[in-house]
Amino acid sequence: MEHKNDKKTLDQYSKGLHELYAENPIKADEIVWNRETDQDTRRGFLKRSGLLAMVTAVGASIPFAKNMPAGLIPAAYAQSDEPFILEGKEGLKVLNDRPINAETPPHLLDDEVTPAKHMFVRNNGLPPELKDLDSETWTLEIAGESCVTPTTFTLAELKSRFKHYTYQLTLECGGNGRSEFTPAASGNQWSTGAVACPTFTGVRLRDVLEACGIKDDAVYIGYYAADVHLSRDPSKQAISRGVPMSKALEDETLIAWAMNDEDIPYLNGYPLRLVCGGWPASTSGKWLNKIVIRNKIHDGNKMAPPAYSVPKYPVAPGTKVPNEDMEIIGSMPVKSLITFPKTGISHQFSKPLTVRGHAWAGDLEVSEMYVSIDFGVTWQKAQLRAPVNRLAWQHWTSELTFPEKGYYEVWARAVDNEGKSQPMVVAGWNPKGYLNNACHRIAVQIV
Numbered sequence: 091m092e093h094k095n096d097k098k099t100l101d102q103y104s105k106g107l108h109e110l111y112a113e114n115p116i117k118a119d120e121i122v123w124n125r126e127t128d129q130d131t132r133r134g135f136l137k138r139s140g141l142l143a144m145v146t147a148v149g150a151s152i153p154f155a156k157n158m159p160a161g162l163i164p165a166a167y168a169q170s171d172e173p174f175i176l177e178g179k180e181g182l183k184v185l186n187d188r189p190i191n192a193e194t195p196p197h198l199l200d201d202e203v204t205p206a207k208h209m210f211v212r213n214n215g216l217p218p219e220l221k222d223l224d225s226e227t228w229t230l231e232i233a234g235e236s237c238v239t240p241t242t243f244t245l246a247e248l249k250s251r252f253k254h255y256t257y258q259l260t261l262e263c264g265g266n267g268r269s270e271f272t273p274a275a276s277g278n279q280w281s282t283g284a285v286a287c288p289t290f291t292g293v294r295l296r297d298v299l300e301a302c303g304i305k306d307d308a309v310y311i312g313y314y315a316a317d318v319h320l321s322r323d324p325s326k327q328a329i330s331r332g333v334p335m336s337k338a339l340e341d342e343t344l345i346a347w348a349m350n351d352e353d354i355p356y357l358n359g360y361p362l363r364l365v366c367g368g369w370p371a372s373t374s375g376k377w378l379n380k381i382v383i384r385n386k387i388h389d390g391n392k393m394a395p396p397a398y399s400v401p402k403y404p405v406a407p408g409t410k411v412p413n414e415d416m417e418i419i420g421s422m423p424v425k426s427l428i429t430f431p432k433t434g435i436s437h438q439f440s441k442p443l444t445v446r447g448h449a450w451a452g453d454l455e456v457s458e459m460y461v462s463i464d465f466g467v468t469w470q471k472a473q474l475r476a477p478v479n480r481l482a483w484q485h486w487t488s489e490l491t492f493p494e495k496g497y498y499e500v501w502a503r504a505v506d507n508e509g510k511s512q513p514m515v516v517a518g519w520n521p522k523g524y525l526n527n528a529c530h531r532i533a534v535q536i537v
């Protein structure tokens with residue numbers, strides 16, 4: 091299979107990216123571990139050429155340049171027509187260029203199966219250079235203290251030895267929706283767009299692990315990948331997370347080499363990634379080269395609380411929560427999006443308006459979907475389709491008529507098959523801003 095995106099363009103892109111990073115390297119002592127967010131952030135982003143470029147771009151000196159957070163894209167830049175380029179992507183909103191983080195506006199998630207160009211990008215480190223990602227020579231090592239027979243497979247061996255499966259799987263960043271928390275939680279200020287649901291093709295993680303032998307004391311798996319820590323220190327992982335054995339052994343947990351029947355896009359983990367649908371997408375390791383079977387909770391970078399963890403009990407907004415009172419996030423909560431129409435449209439009074447979108451509920455299913463046009467006083471049931479397979483998002487539509495001309499908001503609310511509803515307001519404040527599943531709403535002018 092050929093890499094779908096023009097290989098030459100992508101090669102140049104990834105080379106350019108690395109040149110950019112090399113020209114303005116991050117020194118180890120510039121990276122500080124931020125206790126609040128458990129993130130490696132960078133002090134004093136703007137140095138030398140970087141500062142010069144930025145000053146040129148904004149057209150003035152930047153008196154507080156030294157305070158600018160890592161990877162911040164100046165608002166002046168963000169509004170320009172020439173944002174940081176994401177090769178192979180279209181219409182994404184870039185939040186950060188180092189590491190690269192970009193989300194998808196809701197109306198660009200309208201497809202039932204998310205196209206590659208609209209799948210969000212969330213990087214914790216520097217992506218590997220494309221020239222180092224050769225699907226012909228790529229290997230996956232299975233090891234760990236709870237693996238009976240550690241084995242290294244070439245990608246070709248994985249493909250020939252194990253049965254192939256294709257599932258449509260929802261991947262949502264644990265921090266999706268973070269921007270709505272008050273007080274603000276630091277980290278990427280995602281609004282609604284760190285979610286996607288493409289199809290993935292690969293082999294079952296279970297089949298591969300069983301072929302290597304799983305010891306009785308196995309409790310967790312962990313992944314390792316080819317991307318580089320922001321400091322470029324080869325002894326550090328950009329991220330190395332995992333899931334309990336029960337999730338690892340599910341039918342839908344895949345070691346995937348294809349997305350939507352094509353090579354996985356470069357920025358989404360080409361040539362191989364782990365896919366654990368319905369869980370924080372941080373468990374779905376990109377550029378995957380090693381999986382370990384562990385006899386304890388995996389201890390890779392960003393695995394332990396407070397990373398990807400929430401308080402075990404509800405806390406008042408702003409509370410400091412000790413790590414021992416945090417638990418690692420498993421299944422994501424019920425959530426939905428309105429993907430048509432785009433917020434802000436005008437619609438003719440004489441015609442009904444058909445709204446639509448998707449709903450998902452982590453490991454569960456969505457059983458009911460509701461829509462309101464009167465700020466949540468009354469709700470009408472939307473038509474909701476069954477998922478094409480477990481862990482795929484579900485499509486919903488609803489035909490709306492309005493009592494008179496004027497400004498309306500369409501609110502959408504999903505309920506999972508255990509009776510849990512999305513909250514109307516941003517509920518469950520937590521120190522790192524995970525799991526905001528508040529209802530999505532759009533504005534509509536009826537004219």
Ligand SMILES: Nc1nc2c(c(=O)[nH]1)N[C@H]1C(S)=C(S)[C@@H](COP(=O)(O)O)O[C@H]1N2
Nearest residue numbers: 210211212213214263315358371372375376
């Ligand atoms: N190797 C590697 N895998 C990774 C990451 C990363 O930075 N490096 N980011 C994780 C996080 S936090 C998320 S939300 C998803 C994002 O997947 P995407 O970039 O393909 O949308 O990848 C996960 N897997």
Ligand SMILES: [Mo]
Nearest residue numbers: 212263264372
């Ligand atoms: Mo994430």
